[in-house]
Amino acid sequence: IRARYKANRDAMATALRSHLPAGCEWQAPEGGMFFWIRLPVGLDAMALLPKAVDAGIAYVPGAAFYAQQPDARTLRLSFVTLTPELIGEGVDKLGRLLRATLDA
Numbered sequence: 001i002r003a004r005y006k007a008n009r010d011a012m013a014t015a016l017r018s019h020l021p022a023g024c025e026w027q028a029p030e031g032g033m034f035f036w037i038r039l040p041v042g043l044d045a046m047a048l049l050p051k052a053v054d055a056g057i058a059y060v061p062g063a064a065f066y067a068q069q070p071d072a073r074t075l076r077l078s079f080v081t082l083t084p085e086l087i088g089e090g091v092d093k094l095g096r097l098l099r100a101t102l103d104a
Contacts, residue, residue, distance in 0.1 A: 004080075005033070011084030012077065012091065019095030021102060033080040036062060038073050043101060045075040055097055057090045 012035055013028045023040025037059075039045060045061040052058060062074025077094075079087060 008079040008082070008084060008087060009035075011087045012079040015088045015091035019092045021095060021099050023102075024098070033078055035077045035079065037075050037077060038071070039075070039098065040102060041073070043098065044072045046072060048097065048101060051097055051101075052094065055093050057093045057097075059094070 009028060016024070016026055016035065016037070020037070021040065025038040026035050029035060039048075045059070046063060049059070049061060060076040061072075062076055063070035063072050065074075065076070077091075082090065
């Protein structure tokens with residue numbers, strides 16, 4: 001299972017580098033099942049979620065995981081339940097949504 005998780009993590013890391021707009025921040029996890037993404041200034045992960053779902057993708061807004069001061073610019077992406085191909089397609093959709101929102 002670790003080999004599969006590594007392959008999926010690596011696929012997501014590649015997709016994030018290829019598709020997310022400038023200003024997004026993340027680090028590839030050494031363990032676990034999630035990437036934590038910090039969006040560019042001006043974007044709110046919770047506010048974007050309905051548009052993401054309409055585009056056929058989903059994520060967990062990160063603000064709920066903060067014990068004190070929530071960060072509305074964060075979101076959590078899982079890489080363990082999809083194939084590398086579907087991960088690439090989903091991250092591409094997320095990148096297009098973020099770019100469209102930034103350009104609006």
